[in-house]
Amino acid sequence: MTALLDPDFCYRVARSRDARFDGQFVLAVTSTGIYCRPSCPAMTPKRANVRFYPTPATAQGAGFRACLRCLPDAAPGSPDWNLRADLVGRAMRLVGDGVIERDGVTGLAERLGYSARHLHRQLIAELGVGPLALARARRAQIARTLIETTTLPFAEVAFAAGFNSIRQFNDTIREVFAATPSALRAKRRSTGSQVASGGGPGTITLRLAYREPFDAAALWAFLGARAVPHVEEVEGDTYRRTLRLPHGVGTVALTPAAGHVRADLTLADLRDLGTAVQRCRRLLDLDADPMAVDAALGADPVLGPLVADHPGLRVPGAVDGAEIAVRAVLGQQVSVAAARTIAGRLAEAYGEPALLDGHDGPAGARVFPSVDALAELTPAALPMPTSRATTLIALCTALADGDLVLDAGTDPEDAMAALQELPGIGPWTAGYIALRATGAPDVFLSGDLGVRRAAAHLGLPDSPRGLDEWANRWRPWRSYAVLHLWRSESDALSS
Template sequence: MCYRAVSSRDARFDGWFVMAVQTTGIYCRPSCPAMTPRRANVRFYPTVAAAQRAGFRACLRCRPDAAPGSPEWNTRADLVARAMRLIGDGVVERDGVAGLASRLGYTERHLHRQLVAELGAGPLALARAQRAQTARVLIETTKVSFADIAFASGFASIRQFNDTIREVFAATPTQLRAKFHGNGSESAPGTITVRLPYRPPMDAEGLMGFLRSRRVTGIEEWDADTYKRALRLPHGTGTMALAVRDGYVECTLRLADLRDLSTAVWRARRLLDLDADPAAIDAALATDPALEPLVLKRPGIRVPGAVDGLEIAVRAVVGQQISVAAARTVLGRIVEALGEPLAEPDGGLTHVFPTAQALAAAPDEALPMPAARRRTIRELGAAVADGRVQLHPGAAADEVTEALCALPGVGPWTAGYVTMRALADPDSFLPTDLGVKRAADLNGLPTDPAALTERAKAWRPWRAYALMHLWHSEAS
């Protein structure tokens, strides 16, 4: 199957696996334009880390390390998928393998064994592959010194950085920069523009329209065709500007600390659901006669994700029983009162979203809402601050749902919205949502929540995408 995908240069499989050519020592993405090698000369690996571990180096023509990520890490909820989401967010770089294992609730040995068995590489090798990709982006798109790039990418030393670049790309950092000298950034220090690939088709209009209509003053901005927002990152703050182009998203980042590059890129991909497999999703949903016309109208629909799980949870609580416009106003006042100001504002981006601690201690005047809802916001902040509610990318959706529903004022709708966006759960569904009910009636589906839930069983595991189709149809 893999060789057939390679022979047809099928870009849909980019990110699912890589092909390694034994005669050249190079590994490629399935859609590499080079001549297809003989079947006897190729091997297949599930990740670039596994190919690197086997001694192969990255193709500089097709750049397999820059392919869209595997959609498995969003659709699966097992240990391996949760670990991959946390590795993508940079947990290994910040907290080591021990920190990764602790967040997942397993021993380091068991985690390593599971990752090697399925992906062909352990957590350190997977993180190393990510470091190499981050370093290459910085080498080719900035004029930052190699010493700064080495430490910004997570390498422990200049020597380790040089050895890894030579091993992975068969070139020195100087040779990589010379080859792509035309891409060197002339922007201000800390500003980097990268291309984020995705699998077509993509409903960019629906995705960006969703974000645009819910933008919050101070932390988000819409400028022509570009969505901008402020970020709280592990080593500082930053901003991102995202514009959808043909086959990729142009992402411009302004970072206080370059060590946050890989985390910021990964969160941008999660926000726009760029690793989705639209062909599989559309094919599955189109089997329902009620959804088929919606799929044909909006092929490649995406589920908007999150850059901050706490922010999504607060949005869900604030949005209970009020309009989107009213929720925007309330959230803007919360950001103005409790958000941390950016050291250097970027246009209309002036703050980052408040911390859990700030929300837990918020005075009444900072939370312009009914008293019961103020209590919910404070309880939510306290629960996130003390670890009772985990909203990081590696959290399990069922555990998060249970923890959220234990808080006063949080019910299934709120918990479902949080798992859909903050945890990127593709199977979250909100049958009691008023907009869903109206859309169901318009499209010949049951409006009773129990009956609609029963009908939606056929849409699994893509019910969140069906939900987006229903919301868009109700709004149009």
């Protein structure tokens, strides 16, 4: 039990089986040795037999195993980690992205700018477990997913999940789930819930959980309006795109359904599964707490009607922060459609083909150009004014050299400050990049034309300074306020 959790409140949540709190904490039962999500349908245990922990890794570290009925590791992630820009919050986001599997604890600490010892001490103080335990829980979750949703041999499952050996894989599965890998697969197969591996090796279908409400239509409309040719497309209610991942390329098709988003992932390397899932979750803002956001903004007399029209509106994130930064510069002083066209031309000219299993991805798809490739270009080679081309190359050079990093561990305030040091990047561009690339919930784009136009229609100040002052009442959810203002403009134009 950590000081951040109120045990009496958590127990009331568990008794009510409130699914809104799934992923925000787990409850562990001392009499059974099992930990569950708050909404687990099993009988609520006696208060004296319950302990509460902020993460599955913390419960595992205390000797509890995961419930195979409610699958607490499959719940939406805690919104706290996206809200926080401190060391622990940034570390949790990077652990979810798989940094420890790729770079080790030392690499994670270096990325955060601290020593490994200090990082370990901070995580222990707040979560009760260190970075290795967090990474172990992540590997166990990925392994269970592969065991239950594919027919891959267990040796391949172990490798894809990040385990160093089959023995380590077997031991971890037994400790976390109190079952062997074979038993997990047999149980899932007997319930009929195992999904075939799509269209071939490396293709997996998963369910990405979210908290209700979820305005999928508004989110898909936003993504569709900005879909880059050759990289993204929206067809019906399915959004597809290519992915640049640490070990190779991939494609994903995301389709909203009741209580989850169906994700059909095709990966060149299955080691990228956990990273791909986490980045898709960030793209769709699936770990948000929409009830908390809507309650705060819905109480505002101006935003209240907008929230009522679009409950569960999400802030579109990114699968690649560098890509969003490039696209933001392309969008300077041009329309959304024009920026989309220019980005598509760059993707066609400089993006790599999405080769998977020796075949092109859907419709000859391409991966968005890397910053390394774009940094080598000259302004004359880019289809835009020289000043904007110079800005784009300077941005890509900073990203390629590592002087600027835009990933899950980036502090949004630091990102905005660093971006505005580059030539040609002002507050709007820096703010838009921070809003989408870092998933920051409290970025307000007072200089955005669409935001100012919507504000004027609602009778709010339309000058950047006046609107900035007004928007302080919407903290800490100003990013969501921006989306509601954009959405109101779109609704007004379509009516």
